[in-house]
Structure formats: structure tokens, C-alpha cells
Amino acid sequence: xxxxxxxxxxxxxxxxxxxxxxxxxxxxxxxxxxxxxxxxxxxxxxxxxxxxxxxxxxxxxxxxxxxxxxxxxxxxxxxxxxxxxxxxxxxxxxxxxxxxxxxxxxxxxxxxxxxxxxxxxxxxxxxxxxxxxxxxxxxxxxxxxxxxxxxxxxxxxxxxxxxxxxxxxxxxxxxxxxxxxxxxxxxxxxxxxxxxxxxxxxxxxxxxxxxxxxxxxxxxxxxxxxxxxxxxxxxxxxxxxxxxxxxxxxxxxxxxxxxxxxxxxxxxxxxxxxxxxxxxxxxxxxxxxxxxxxxxxxxxxxxxxxxxxxxxxxxxxxxxxxxxxxxxxxxxxxxxxxxxxxx
Amino acid sequence: xxxxxxxxxxxxxxxxxxxxxxxxxxxxxxxxxxxxxxxxxxxxxxxxxxxxxxxxxxxxxxxxxxxxxxxxxxxxxxxxxxxxxxxxxxxxxxxxxxxxxxxxxxxxxxxxxxxxxxxxxxxxxxxx
Ligand SMILES: [Zn+2]
Ligand SMILES: [Zn+2]
Numbered sequence: 016x017x018x019x020x021x022x023x024x025x026x027x028x029x030x031x032x033x034x035x036x037x038x039x040x041x042x043x044x045x046x047x048x049x050x051x052x053x054x055x056x057x058x059x060x061x062x063x064x065x066x067x068x069x070x071x072x073x074x075x076x077x078x079x080x081x082x083x084x085x086x087x088x089x090x091x092x093x094x095x096x097x098x099x100x101x102x103x104x105x106x107x108x109x110x111x112x113x114x115x116x117x118x119x120x121x122x123x124x125x126x127x128x129x130x131x132x133x134x135x136x137x138x139x140x141x142x143x144x145x146x147x148x149x150x151x152x153x154x155x156x157x158x159x160x161x162x163x164x165x166x167x168x169x170x171x172x173x174x175x176x177x178x179x180x181x182x183x184x185x186x187x188x189x190x191x192x193x194x195x196x197x198x199x200x201x202x203x204x205x206x207x208x209x210x211x212x213x214x215x216x217x218x219x220x221x222x223x224x225x226x227x228x229x230x231x232x233x234x235x236x237x238x239x240x241x242x243x244x245x246x247x248x249x250x251x252x253x254x255x256x257x258x259x260x261x262x263x264x265x266x267x268x269x270x271x272x273x274x275x276x277x278x279x280x281x282x283x284x285x286x287x288x289x290x291x292x293x294x295x296x297x298x299x300x301x302x303x304x305x306x307x308x309x310x311x312x313x314x315x316x317x318x319x320x321x322x323x324x325x326x327x328x329x330x331x332x333x334x335x336x337x338x339x340x341x342x343x344x345x346x347x348x349x350x351x352x353x354x355x356x357x358x
Numbered sequence: 359x360x361x362x363x364x365x366x367x368x369x370x371x372x373x374x375x376x377x378x379x380x381x382x383x384x385x386x387x388x389x390x391x392x393x394x395x396x397x398x399x400x401x402x403x404x405x406x407x408x409x410x411x412x413x414x415x416x417x418x419x420x421x422x423x424x425x426x427x428x429x430x431x432x433x434x435x436x437x438x439x440x441x442x443x444x445x446x447x448x449x450x451x452x453x454x455x456x457x458x459x460x461x462x463x464x465x466x467x468x469x470x471x472x473x474x475x476x477x478x479x480x481x482x483x484x485x486x
Contacts, residue, residue: 220476226406226448233407234382297406301385339383342370345363352383 016250016258019043019081019186020276021265024059029069031269033076038280041079043118044069045211045265050105051084051093052212054120054141054204056266067112074113082109083265085120085139086208087201093123103127110134122156129157140164140188140261141204146173147180160184162261165191168243169316174256185257187245189279190264192292194231195241195321199224229295232302236352237333239302241323244292246306247278249313263293303338303349364431365389365401372403372427379419384408391431397458400433408449413440413478420452421480428454436483437465444475452480 017040022029024044033039045053047060061069070080092098106128109117116135119125120142128136138144138153138161145164153161161181165188167173178185193200203224210217232238245253250260262275275291278284284291288306289299315328323329338349359367369389376384385406393399413420421438428435433454441451457465462485471479 221443221448221450223443223446223448226443226450227446229385229406230409230448233385234409236383297387298385300387301383301406341377342373345367345370 016260016280017041018276018279019079019259019261020272021262021267022272023265023267024061024069025065026069026072028269029072032272032276033073033078035269035273036276036280038276039078040259041081041115042069042073043081043083043261043265046082046084046105046109048211049213050102051089051119051121051124052086052208052210053083054085054087054139054208054211056207056211063108063112066109066114070112070114079115081116081118081137082114083118083139084124085118085141086212087120087141088205088208089121089212090209092213093121103131106132116160118162122153125153125156125158129159135159137186138162140191143200144177147176150177150181150183154181154183158183160186160259162186162188165193165243166196168245169313169319170321171317174253178256184259186259186261187253187257188261188263189245189247189250190262190275190291190293192239192242192244192289192294194228194238195243197228199228203228229297232295232298236302236337237330239289239295239298239304239337240312240329240333242292242294244288246288246309246313247282247284247291248306248310250279250282252313252317267293267296301340303340305336305338308336361391365391368427368430369403372423375423376408376420379416379423380408380412382407384412391433394458396460398455398461400437400453400455401428401431403427403452405449405451408452409447410442410449410478411447413449413480417480424452424454424480435481438479438481440478440480442476442478449478450476 018038019041020039022032022042022044047062073080093102110132114134116137117128118137118139120139125136125138136157136159138158140162143164144150144161145167150161161183163185264272278291284306286306288304289302319326334352337352339352341348341350369386373386386403387406388404390402424438425435434456435454437455437457439453440449443450
């Protein structure tokens, strides 16, 4: 199994990760947002020297280094002469440093990288590859590896069709807790891409999508179950698709990342599933989802047609197992969802 | 009780009251007491899952809970407001603030419940 772990982007953090676990196959991190931004928040923006130093360190440890430049919206600047020149200069520097792979979401970059450099070209989860047709397009553009859109993580017909259609590597993001069929994905990632990209910098009131995302789960906690995460225990169900798995969470501390690496490497986690999920990290102090009680749910999801109002399985499961942290005096206690307003 | 214990106790109590009222696991992600350089002071309660509809339907209850919480924190509940995510249903925080003279004038000049797109006034006691 090849596990890719996230990393915030400074050497000390990388040392902690790679000394903390032998199970990491590859590390991925953002670069500086001055050229191509990323579709997610970053805590640091390593410059070229930092990337070179960390790549060397990773290589000494026998670990691959991947740089993520997965802006989902460039506002067209990559198609201007100045933009093109700046970006291709940056790609060349990364290539010279000797990074192993580069993850992009913009199809133009897939083609550009495949033609001109010898880094492995990885199609980001933010390219939303959820069908064999899209996978085929990206393969023809020059992709070496495709990270499949987690929206189809529980749709085995699609996963198998993608596997049968392309000969690229396939990677699965295991711990994204985004809403299933989230209507905010495009808008939210585009917003991040501008907020964390080459400017002009926005001064925004609030991250609307984030508030909304949390609100939807708080008023309807079954959404937490429907999210297409893959439990550590269920990795075995995916091994006929691929053996490359990616853990999301570039804004987390090394401890959190190591906890995830250990869970997925051992294919087992006895605790709150919320500890492992990247996306709604605010909610891990609100909901407790005993991971072990999800044993067997995958067999339902494997044959589920995803028409929730007919099926109702996730709703029943949510009511049965989700607990809510509540305060009594100064004590934190766990209460069943029902007592705290579950539907 | 120390100030942090008081905050912690009141965060929990207010959360329980709101959950019972609204029948959903509303989450009070952080309660802070603050003092600003202008002279304003008070408390901010960052909320998740609380929505404008909830305010419209249960405003009286929510104002009462917020008043109680404010008094428990020894903050005079003369100015209570919700901070909204403008143009949406989301409420970012509930606030109790003792206004400095300058900020008081800013608010006293206006009328209505929404002096700014992100502020919804729950209680404003005018000075003599
Ligand atoms: Zn989302
Ligand atoms: Zn003031």
C-alpha cells in the first residue's frame, strides 16, 4: 500500500512526520501561492529553497515529494503571455529541484507539464474525475496519475469502470468529509483558489460556504454518514481498484496526521471517526461517531443506488450511533443524537 | 470561580438552552470576553448551526438567554446583537457589548434592527 500524507510545508514538521512513521510513501504540500494557488487553505507557503531542502530530506528518507498546485480557477492569467512565462518558470524550478510529482487541477497544466517536464503529473481531486470518460480525457492530456473525485468513493461500478478504462495510476482520497453531492464544491474551491492564489487578495467578510457546510450537518447529522469517506477498515474493499491512498489535511498538526497514517496503515481505528476526517474539523468536538460501529456499513453502500429518500439507511445509522457532546455543569458528556435535536 | 471557569460554565449552559429550544445540536464553538482599545467591552459567542430563521421565530427566548448569560458574566446587557453572514441564513456569533461613548453614538444615530448588513440588533438600551 502506498500512503500519501499531507504536510504543512516546513522542515521541522516534515522531520516530525517522517521520524514518526515508517508507513508514509509520499508527502504532499503546497508551494508558494505567487504562481499557482491551491484549492484549499494553506498554513505556510514554502519558497523554492524550502522545497529543495525538504525534497532532499524526504528523498534521504526514501519518501516521494509531491507539490500541490491545484488551483481550480486561475482567472485566465495562465493564458496570458506574462502568466504563462511566470508559471512555466516556476514549473522549471520545481523540476530542477527534483520533486517527484506535481498535482494540478487545471487541464491546461496537465498538458503543459506532460509535454515539457519529467515530473509525474497528477490530476487533482479538484478536477472532479468521476467517470471513465473524464479519466480517459485526462489520460490523453498526459496524466500519469488521477486522484478520483471522492463523490464516487462508494460507487464501485464507476470505480471499476475508471480502472478498466485508463492505465494511469489511480489514487483515492480516503478521509474527506465533504457533503455528499456537495453543491458548494465548485464555488468553494474557486473561492479558495483566489484567496490562496496569486492575488489580488480579497478582503472577505466570512467564508459563506464553510458556515453553510457546517450548518447543514448540524441540522441534519446523517450528512456526516453520507460523506464519501473511506474507513481504515474498509481499505481492503478498494484494493482491487488501487493500492495508492491519499490522506487529506494540509492544515493539521503532525500529530493529527500521524494518527491518520497509523489508522490507515493498520487499517483499523478505535475511536471517533471525526478524528480522522479532514473537512469539518470544527465538528469533531460536537459529534462522536464510534468508528467500530460502522463495521459492515460498506456492504450496504456498495449496493446502494444513492436515492436517499427511498433507502434511508444512512439516516437510521446516524440515529443509532451518532452521539453529541453536551455540557452538564462543567462536565462534557456524550448524549444520543435524539436527545439533542436529531431528526 | 475564575473568569475562564465562568466562561466555560456559561458557554455550556447557553448551548444546552439553545439546543432544547431549537431541537438541533447548535454548537457554540467559542465564547470570549473582550476589551477593545476604543473602550468597548463585552463577550462574543461564536455559533455554528444557528440560523436567521431561528432568530425570527425564537427572538424573545434567545434575547432572554443572552441577557442571562451576559449578566452571569457581569456584563450589562444593554447592547445585544447577532453577527450575520450577510445575505445568507447563517449567524456567525451572538454578542453582548458595553459600548464606549464613541461607538454608542455610532449606533444611537441609526435606527432599525440592521444598521449594517452583518449586524442584527437584539437589544439596544438608549442612554438618557
Ligand atoms: Zn463542502
Ligand atoms: Zn468602542
